[in-house]
Amino acid sequence: METEKPARRRETKDRRAEGLPSGVEGFNDRARRAVADEELHDSIELFTRKSVAGRNAVLDALPEAPELRERAYRIKQETMAHLDRHLQQMADAVEARGGNVFFAADGEDVVRYIGDLARSKGARVITKSKSMATEEIELNRRLEEDYADLGLEIVETDLGEWIAQLAGDTPSHIVGPILHMNRKRITEVLSQTAGEDLPPDVEALGSFARKRLREKFLTADIGITGANFGVAASGTVVTVTNEGNARLVTSVPPVHVVVMGIEKLVPRFEDLSVFVKLLARSGTGQELTVYTNFITGPRQTGELDGAEEFHLVLMDNGRSKLLGTDFEEALYCIRCGACLNVCPVYRQTGGHAYGSTYSGPIGAVITPLLKGHDEAKDLPHASSLCGACWEACPVGIPLHDLLLKLRNQQVEAGLAGKAQEIAFKGFESTMKRPLLYNISSKAGRLAQKPLEKNGSMRPLPGPLSGWTDSREMPPLAEKSFRELWKEGV
Amino acid sequence: MRVALFVPCYVDLIYPEVGVSVVRLLRKLGVEVGYPEGQTCCGQPAFNSGFFDEARAVGRHFLDVFEKERFDYVVCPSGSCTTMVSHYYPFIFKDLPEERERSEGLAGRVREFSDFLVNVMGAGDLGAHLEGKAVFHCGCHQRRELGVLEEPRDLLAHVGGLDLVEWENEELCCGFGGTFAVKMPDVSTAMADEKVKALEESGADTLISCDSSCLMHLEGRLRRTGHDTRVLHLAQVLDDGKAG
């Protein structure tokens, strides 16, 4: 039974075939469309509201939560300070268990390693559990293209990821990949795959998915997972799911490949008690997800299931550049999705508007850092700097401050544009000279006279039209506070 | 008790009545109020857009102005401007030891208006009266950097005739974000609409905040969408609702 890609439909984009869209100057356009989409807004609102409520309730019931957060930050800080040592330790531990370790500098390396492995095994079916790292490097598409002769069938097994894959779509949220798809659309997609009209109820759709994916689980030659955490001291890889797909992907096929970002390490096994307590609570409002799975190397002698061959691919892809810099904290992320859920911008636009694998606050921070400013010029500005992300982050990453630093980086690199540079040079000149400030404000009051109407400003030109297009703007007051003070307040 | 008044540039130029109410209230409590005249702006617009050098230049001027005379405190009727000085000046001057020391010295003495009233002056009932049903919007900097959430509510609780009610999504950013409001206007407006909807559902006729910037943005959207909600800064409410 082949899973065919559905024919291209007018109203949906085959984002996977096109590759990842560039974030350059695209955010505003995509955001404009997203903001006008009421159905999308309702979906996002439902998801984020439930997630945040769940998270708040479950953290509220944990008296040691603030302390855990500080410890999590410190453990990650320690990990990054000696990342090379921990990576070496991880590799040694995995190899001592009979596993294989490969250090991949970038996505190309990862694709090559896995493709060659698949070829050497004569693999046809590959099952995958959710891995943002593999999305980041577009693993599926590149394997299918570069190793086309193998006729690989790569099947996502997380329900949301599978549906997205079938629809030719990409995930729009780290934890709830298809929160942007409504039931009708999902029914369409699954019915097409089923070859019959499925009823639009969760039971029927879920049961079909279980049955169809079970076939894949049981016939897979290779299982690929990501890793939520890696423990350097023991060589253990931890996967966290509710569906059980990661456990199936790692227990049934004879070969298991883990693609793990190098920043996912923690030094000691006991460090997990901090992170395991935080991840599910922050991400889904659960104390623990249904399956928290600890894999240490291939199966032991006497085991009948579990992988016979274990491969750990440790991927850099731009992460090491951040070590020891002002932006290192961005590597502390455990991909829980809490920042997306509380972000007031994400709430209005959804994930696809960000034009990147990673969306929301963490996406706005790491996309320019991993891919360079040219690829994501808009993203550091896609924020009102409210700081809700920092407040929600279980590791305490000051995402809003990192966004500010990214904006500064752009300015220093001359990417801010002439208009802004002139405007803020003017701002500086005016604001450090009280006389000039006073003159400018008086001039402003004169200038606004023809533009003022009934206590409000008429539509203003240039960048300020962004304001007056949708909001009333108050005029400058008749007398400034300064003048009133002089007259005697 | 001698305080220096730090009046945000948009309060100076657009909402001077807020500054006037602040002065009246402080004097009512027996505080001597000074107004360092060379002040202009805290520099936040440049800072938020990543223009740290320009922000530093403006910050230096601010330090010069507010160090001229010794005051017990610097009081500011804006959570975001207070945060700029108390939190972000040490940040932008991190690598400049002299300015850093100066800014750290000043940072401890710069207080947001409601914070000053409650935590320094121990103010409670100021004898204010204003009829109406109101919601309070706490600016993001005030909430997350300053942690001054309860003080405005404590003060509003004493205002005779005022019914302060809860509203949905009260922790959500209003969408102003400085230049964000014009750089990403669609999202900024959508964020405002979220708050407008919550206000409608609450049945409130009055919107109160300690940040005139948030109020400017929300009022702008309220008026454009045909609402005649009364929009007031906390200082105005405590000054019997004087609209200027």
Add this chain to the structure above:
Amino acid sequence: MSDRAEFLASIRHRTQAGRYKPTNAPDVAWTGESGEGGPIGDPPARFIEELEALGGHGKRVEDREEAREYVLELARKREAKLLIRWDADELEALGVDEPLSDAGIEVTVWRELADFKEVAGKADIGLSTAAWAIAETGTLVLEGGPGMGRSVTLLPPTYVAVVPVGRILRTVPEAIGKYAGDVGSLPANVCFHTGPSRSGDIEMALFVGMHGPGDVHVILVG
């Protein structure tokens, strides 16, 4: 306690360097004022409470005989044709094989299986023990190893675990602590299994039994 104070003090020392400023805001989402966490007075009861809140079934029985009865009853109710179980002494001693067989229900033990996928995939019920259980969260700690097939706990739609109460730990950190001391002897697989498999990917509506068992039973013996 002094360890903790020192520990936190060293964090604060770092924070003064400006790298991390803990939020000053009264972080409602982070302070545990209204915690019902508290000390776990009755671990078996708490375990069952947590498991049932997740849609699992928990029961405490006095002895092996009652446990056996539960399993037999479950097999009858589910109209099971095939039950697959771990190859473990305590399950041997549980004595369900014969009665099930007599009732026409085939029992396969996880040993020397030619094609485990075939058998486990067809089974209606999976039966195992557990290395530990965690009261705080209603979690089973399942170790992999000879005779302890992962698939037994994963492939059949109904799953039942029989666990002596003496193996109930209070908290998740305690359970992690059981393995942290000697990582060299970690099994190739340890799984913290908490309740029925589920997915919320379709409009956040709950679907139970996504890929793993949706019908989960834990019998606490003793």
